[in-house]
Amino acid sequence: MPDELGDTASVSFRVxxxxxxxxxxxxxxxxxxxxxxxxxxxxxxSLVKLHVLxxxxxxPDSAQQLRRVLRDELAPSFWRTRVEPAFGRALDLAVGxxxxxxxxxxxxAGLELTTKGKEAVAAIRKLDGVLVHEKTVLAELSLxxxxxRAASLTSPKAVxxx
Amino acid sequence: xxxVRALQLTAITGSNRxxxxxxxxxGLNVICAENTSxxxxxxxxxxxxxGLEKMWGPRVDVPLAHAMQQRIQPHRDGPFxxxxxxxxxxEIENHxxxxxxxxxxxxxxxxxxxxxxxxxxxxxxxxxxxERDFFVQLGGAAQRxxxxxTQLARFMGLDxxxxxxxxxxxxxxxxxxxxxxxFVEQKRGWSAIQGPFPTQFQIQDVARRAMEFILxxxxxxxxxxxxxxxxxxxxxxxxxxxxxxxxxSMLPPSCRLDLPxxxxxEFAHDGHIAIEAMEAAAWMPLDDVLTALRRxxxxxxNEPIITTSDAAAGNESELTKSQSELEAQTVAAxxxxxxxxxxxxxxxxxxxxINDLTIDxxxxxxxxxxxxxxxxLSKIIExxxxxxxxxxxxxxxxxxxxxxxxxxxxxxDFLKSQIRLYEANLAxxxxxxxxxxxxxxxxxxxxxxxxxxxxxxxxxxxxxGQTPSQARIAEIVELDRRIGELGAxxxxxxxxxxxxxxxxxxxxxxxxxxxxxxxxLFSATDREKVQTLTSLLRERLREFGFAxxxxxxxxxxxxxxxxxxxxxxxxxxxxxxxxxxxxxxDGARLKWAYYLALLExxxxxxxxxPGLVIFDEPGQQQMKELDLGTFVRRAAAxxxxxxxxxxxxxxxxxxxxxALSTGAHAKVITFDGFLLQPDRQN
Numbered sequence: 116m117p118d119e120l121g122d123t124a125s126v127s128f129r130v131x132x133x134x135x136x137x138x139x140x141x142x143x144x145x146x147x148x149x150x151x152x153x154x155x156x157x158x159x160x161s162l163v164k165l166h167v168l169x170x171x172x173x174x175p176d177s178a179q180q181l182r183r184v185l186r187d188e189l190a191p192s193f194w195r196t197r198v199e200p201a202f203g204r205a206l207d208l209a210v211g212x213x214x215x216x217x218x219x220x221x222x223x224a225g226l227e228l229t230t231k232g233k234e235a236v237a238a239i240r241k242l243d244g245v246l247v248h249e250k251t252v253l254a255e256l257s258l259x260x261x262x263x264r265a266a267s268l269t270s271p272k273a274v275x276x277x
Numbered sequence: 278x279x280x281v282r283a284l285q286l287t288a289i290t291g292s293n294r295x296x297x298x299x300x301x302x303x304g305l306n307v308i309c310a311e312n313t314s315x316x317x318x319x320x321x322x323x324x325x326x327x328g329l330e331k332m333w334g335p336r337v338d339v340p341l342a343h344a345m346q347q348r349i350q351p352h353r354d355g356p357f358x359x360x361x362x363x364x365x366x367x368e369i370e371n372h373x374x375x376x377x378x379x380x381x382x383x384x385x386x387x388x389x390x391x392x393x394x395x396x397x398x399x400x401x402x403x404x405x406x407x408e409r410d411f412f413v414q415l416g417g418a419a420q421r422x423x424x425x426x427t428q429l430a431r432f433m434g435l436d437x438x439x440x441x442x443x444x445x446x447x448x449x450x451x452x453x454x455x456x457x458x459x460f461v462e463q464k465r466g467w468s469a470i471q472g473p474f475p476t477q478f479q480i481q482d483v484a485r486r487a488m489e490f491i492l493x494x495x496x497x498x499x500x501x502x503x504x505x506x507x508x509x510x511x512x513x514x515x516x517x518x519x520x521x522x523x524x525x526s527m528l529p530p531s532c533r534l535d536l537p538x539x540x541x542x543e544f545a546h547d548g549h550i551a552i553e554a555m556e557a558a559a560w561m562p563l564d565d566v567l568t569a570l571r572r573x574x575x576x577x578x579n580e581p582i583i584t585t586s587d588a589a590a591g592n593e594s595e596l597t598k599s600q601s602e603l604e605a606q607t608v609a610a611x612x613x614x615x616x617x618x619x620x621x622x623x624x625x626x627x628x629x630x631i632n633d634l635t636i637d638x639x640x641x642x643x644x645x646x647x648x649x650x651x652x653x654l655s656k657i658i659e660x661x662x663x664x665x666x667x668x669x670x671x672x673x674x675x676x677x678x679x680x681x682x683x684x685x686x687x688x689x690d691f692l693k694s695q696i697r698l699y700e701a702n703l704a705x706x707x708x709x710x711x712x713x714x715x716x717x718x719x720x721x722x723x724x725x726x727x728x729x730x731x732x733x734x735x736x737x738x739x740x741x742g743q744t745p746s747q748a749r750i751a752e753i754v755e756l757d758r759r760i761g762e763l764g765a766x767x768x769x770x771x772x773x774x775x776x777x778x779x780x781x782x783x784x785x786x787x788x789x790x791x792x793x794x795x796x797x798l799f800s801a802t803d804r805e806k807v808q809t810l811t812s813l814l815r816e817r818l819r820e821f822g823f824a825x826x827x828x829x830x831x832x833x834x835x836x837x838x839x840x841x842x843x844x845x846x847x848x849x850x851x852x853x854x855x856x857x858x859x860x861x862x863d864g865a866r867l868k869w870a871y872y873l874a875l876l877e878x879x880x881x882x883x884x885x886x887p888g889l890v891i892f893d894e895p896g897q898q899q900m901k902e903l904d905l906g907t908f909v910r911r912a913a914a915x916x917x918x919x920x921x922x923x924x925x926x927x928x929x930x931x932x933x934x935x936a937l938s939t940g941a942h943a944k945v946i947t948f949d950g951f952l953l954q955p956d957r958q959n
Contacts, residue, residue, distance in 0.1 A: 132683040134691050137640025139674040142647040142658050149654075174636065201674040211664040212655035238653045245646045248639075 138173070144205040146239050147172060147249055149214055152228040153236045154257025161222035162206075164265035169202045171256055178252045184268070185259050196269045222266055278372035279433045279887040280921050283400035285366040286322055288349050288953055289385075290358035295349055295953040300401065301923060305913040305943035307933050308925040315952025316925035317463050318342040320893050323923075324460060326367035326381050328392055328413030328425050332453040333462065335477040341365075344953055345383050352950045361385050368400040371432050372919070376403070379425075381413075390414045392425045419449045426452050433887050438497060440486045441504060443479045451478055454487045458875065459886075461868065463893040463925075470855065470867050471839040485837035491875065492810070492838070493885045495800040506791045513784045514539055517777070524773055529762055530718040531555045532563065534770070538708075540777075540784035548778035550770055554763060555719035558606045567763050574756040582749055586742035595748075596734040603727040610720040617713045620706060627703045631696060638692040645685050726755075802882075807833055810878050814840065817870035820911060822904045825859035831867075840867055869895060869908050873915050880917045888920040896926055906936035913941035 137143055151168045152158050160168075171181040183189040206226065209215045214232035218225050228236070239246065281301045288295040299308070299319060308316050321340045324330055330340045339346060345365075348357040362385035368378045378399035381392050392411045397403040411425035418424035419437065430437050430452060439447045457472040465473060474483045489497035517540045525534055535551040537544055552563040651659045657670050672682050683691060730751075737748035811833050818828050826842060834841045834852055841852040855867065872890050879886035892912075896905045905928065912922045926933070930947045937943050948954075 130681055132681040132687065134688050135673050135675060135682050137637045137644060140641065140644035140685065141670060141673055142650075142654060143640050143644040144674060145655050145658075146643070146647050174633075204674050207665075208655065208657060208663065208670075212657060213664075214655065235650070235654045238650050239647070242646055242649075245643045249643075 139201055141205070141208060143246075144201070145209050145212065145214060146235070146246060147253075148205055148209045149228060149232045149236050150239065150246065150249060150253045151257055152215060152226060152232065154253045154255075156258065157227075158233070159218055159220070159225060159227035160257075161220040161225040161262055161265070163222050163269050164260060164262055165206070165226065166198055166202065167196050167260060167265045167268055168253065168257060169199060170196050171260075172249055172252055175248065178256065181256060181260070185256075185264065191268055194268050220262065222262055278919060279889045280370040280919060281323055281367065281889065281923065282370050282376065282398065283368040284319060284323060284326070285400055286319065286345065286363075286953060287366070288345055288360045288363040290349060290360055293351075293358065293955045295344075295351075296956050297948075297952050297954060298400065299946055301921065302944045303919050303921055304916045305909070305941070306921065306923045306946065307909065307943055308923070308946045309928060309930045309933055310925075310948055310952070312927050314948070314950065315342065315344065316927070317893055318345060319952055320460075320891055320923065320925050321462075322365045323367060323891065324456070325383070326365045326379050326392075327369075327429060327452075328381065328418070329453055329456050331414065331477070332456045332460075332475050333465070334475060339383055339389070341383060344951070347384075349953060350951070351955060366400055368398055369432070370919075372434055375432070376401075377432055378405070394425075394428070419451050435885060435887070438486075438490060438501060441481045443481060447504070448478070448480070450480065450486050450490055454478060454480060454483050455490060458487060458491050458872070459889055460891045461872065461893060461895075466893065467865055467868060470864065470871055471837070482837065484839065488838045491884060491886055492803075492806055492878070493883055494803045494806065496798050496803055499794050499798055499800075503791060503794050506787050506794075510784065510787055510791070513780055513787070517780055517784075520773065520777060520780070524770060527769055528552075528766060530715075530722045532763070532766055533560065533712075533715045533719070536777075540781040542781070542785035542788065545778060545781035545785040548774060548781060550774050550777070552767060552770055555716075555723055557602065558609050558720065558723065560716075560719075563763060563767055567760065567767070570756055570760050570763070574753070574760060577749065578753050578756075582745040584742060585737060585740045585744050585746050588746035588749060589738060589742075592734050592737055592746070592748050596731060596738070599727055599731050599734065603724060603731065606720055606724050606727065610717060610724060613713055613717045613720060617710065617717060620710050620713065624703065624706050624710060627699055627706065631699050631703065634692055634696045634699065638689065638696065641685055641689045641692060645689065648685070730755075806878065806882050806884070807838065809881055810838070810874055813874035813877050813881075814870050817873055817911065818866065820907055821866045821870060822907070823863050823866045823870070825863040831855075840871055865895065866904065866908075873911060876920060876922070877915050877917075879920075888918075889923075890921075891923045893925050894927065895924060896928060906932070909933060909936040909943070910941050913937060913943045 138147075147169075148165075151165060151172075152160055155164070167181070171178045180189065180194065184191055184194045206215070209232075210217060210226070212231075213229055214235055215226040216229050218227045240250075280303060283298060283300045285296065285298045297319075308319060310316050318341055321330075322345070324332070325340055330337045333340060344350075344360070345363045346360060348359050350357050363383040364380055364386055365383060366378060366380045368376060370376050375396065376398040378395045378397060379392055380394075382389060387393075390412050392413055394409050394411060395405045395407070396409075397406045399405045411423055411428055412418060413425045415424075419426035419430070421427060435452075435455075437449045437452070440450045442448050453475055457466075457474050461467065471484055471488070474487060476483065480486060486497070488494075489500075518538075521534075521536050521538075524536070528534065532552055532554050535553065553560040554563045554566040555561075556566050556569075647654060648658050656662075656664050661670055662668065663670050675682065733751045734748050737746055740747060811831075814833070815828050815831055818831060823831075830843050831840055832843045832852065833839070840855055842855050843850050844853050845851075859867070869892070872892070875884075875886060876888065876890050878884055879888060895908060905926075909924065912924065916922050930945055933943070933945055
C-alpha cells in the first residue's frame, strides 16, 4: 500500500453477482424436466433416458446429432452422453416440488409425471413463445428415443459395436 | 370537456326494482353518506359506464359492489335478495353542450363489452331517440369507429396522440391512462400522488405521456415529430444500404468503392464517389488509372506494329520486370489470404459465441416467463427455498457457489449487453473481411493477367523475327478491353451517384431538423405552464396546511412533472422523491393540491384537461376537519365555467354546509341508509 494513503485508508471490494447460464435457472430446468417426461410413453422414463434427452436439448446442434443417430445416419459412437450434475439436482428439486415421483424401471431408477406435474405441463403449454425450441425438440425426441436405445447409447458396448 | 350530468344505477331482483338517480351540476358536487352506503359504488359506476375500469389494472373486471352484482338488501337489517339483472346509465355533456347517455349492463343483461348510447339527455327528461352500440375492452376500442373510446374521445374533443410502446411500436395514449389524473379512487388512489397509472398497456413512460397530454405541452408534439423523423431516417438508411450493395455488386474484381456506410451530410454537399482500381498491387483512383491506360493506348495503337526482332529487347526487359512483379504480387496476395483466413476464423468464433449467447438469453427470458407460473411449477419459484430442506436456492442450480448469482432480470440485461458488444465486434470484422476480400480478388486478377502477359512475352520471343510482335498486339487488345470495362463501371456508378446524393441530402435535412428539435424540446409556453402549475400547487399546499417541509421546496420533476422536493446538495439543487418522508395526511393534502392545481391550470392556459375531477373520500388519514373544510371550500372555488368536481365523503351534510358557509356554492347529495333503494330519486 503506498504511504501517501496514510493509515486510515482502506480498500473495499464488493462482490459482484456472476452470470448464470440459462439452463441452470431452476424455473427453466423444472419446466424442461416436466416437458421431457410429458413426451415419453406413459409419461415415465428411466434416469438413463432422461440424461440422454437432457443432453439433446442442450443446443440445436446436439438435438440434430441425436436425431441423426436415431435415424441411423450416424454411428452411435458419435453420440457422447454427458452426465450433468446440475440436471441431477434439478430432478431432486422436481421430486421435492411434487412434479415427478421416483419409480422403478427395467433400466433402474426412473421418474414419472405426477398429477401436479401434468398441471404444470398444461400451464407451460399455455405460455406462448416460451420454450419454443425445447417444446418441439422434446415432443419429437422423447417418443423416438426408446429406453433400449437410450441404454445402448450410454453403454460402452455401443462404442465397440460401431 | 366532460361533465357528468346524471347517473342511474338499477338492480332488479325477483320481487323489486332497486334504483337510484343522482343528478350532478357544474361546479362542486358533494355526496355525503355514511360508510358502506354506496358512495364509492356510485363513483365507480361512472368509470364502469365509460368502460374505463382497466385504469385500475388488467384484472379489474366489474369494479362494483356486490349489491350491483350478486345480492342486495333494502336496509342494513333487511333480507337479502338475489340480483337478477343490473345496469348502469350515465348522462354526460361536452363543451358544445351536447348530451350523450350511455348504458352498460352489469349482471344478467347484455354482454359487458357492449355500451349502448343515445345522443340525448335521456336521464334528465329527454327522449332516448335512436340508439347506437359500441364496444369496449376489445382491441381497437380506442381506434376503430365502433370502439366506444374512439367515440368518447371525440365527444370530449380530445385527439389522443400516438405513443411508443415497450416493443417500439406505436399505439394510442388510451383514455385509461389519462383518467387516473381525473379520478382518485378510495383505496389505491391515495397511495400515489400522481396516478397510479395502469402499466398493462405497455406504454413507455406512461406517466410522462399522460401528463404531457393533459397539460397539452408542445414537447409531446415535438417528440412525436422526432419519432416520425426517426422512422424516416431508418427507411433512408435501409435504401442507402440496398443501393450501395447494388453498386458494389456491379464492380469488376479489380475495382472497389469508397462509400460511407450511412448517408452523411458531407456526402450530400460533396457527393463524390471514390472508385479505385488495382494497378501494380496498389489501389489507385480510377480516373488516374483510366488516364494512364488511355495515354498508353494512344501511344501504341496509332503506330505501325513493330516486328518481333525490333521488339525483342523491350520484350525481354518487360518479361524480367513482369516476373518480379508477379512474385511480389503473389507474396502480397498470400499475405492478404493469410490475414483473411484468420479473420474468417475469428468471425466463425464470434458468430458461434453470439449464437450461444442468444440461446442463453432466450433461456433467461423463458425462465422469467416461467416464474409467472409460481407454485403451479414449484414453490421454489415463489419463495426461493428448497421444498425439502428449506434452504435458500438463490444460487439456482450452480454447485457450491462462492459469490452471489445475478438475478434473472440482471442476467438478461448482462447477456443483452454482451450480445450487443459481440455484434459490434462482428460488424467491424465483417467490414475488414469485405475489404480484404476485394483486395485479394483484385490481386488474384492482377496475378492472372501478369501470368498471361508473361506467357505472351515468352511466346513472342520465340517467333520468327519479321512477323508482327504478338506481345504488342496482345497489349493493345488488353488495353482496349480494360479501358472499356473501367469506363463502363465509371459511367454506371455516376448514374447512381445522383440518387445517393439526393438521399444523403434528405438525410442531412432530417438530421438537422432532429437536432434542432432535440435542442428545444420544451417551448416557452411549456415552461410557463409548468411554472404556473408549480405556483398553483404551492398556493394550494399553503392553504391546506401542508407542513412536512417548506412549501417553497416543492417543485415538479423534470421527467414526468410529479411533485418532488428541491434540496440543496452543496451548491447544486437536486430533486428528491417525496415518499415516506412526508406524513400520510400530508400525502393526501399533496394529492388534493396537485389535482386541483391541474384543474385550475386549465382556466389559466390552454390544456387538454377535461374539466372534471372526482375524489373518493378525500378525508383520508383522520384529516383535520379544518383542512378538509378548506379543501371543500377551495374545490367549490376552483371550478370555473363548466368545470365539475365530484367528491364523495363520509362527513356529515352539516360539516359540508358549514365549510361552504362563506358563500361558495355546491350541490350536496345525501341519502340515508343505502344508495340503492326500491325506486327512489335524489
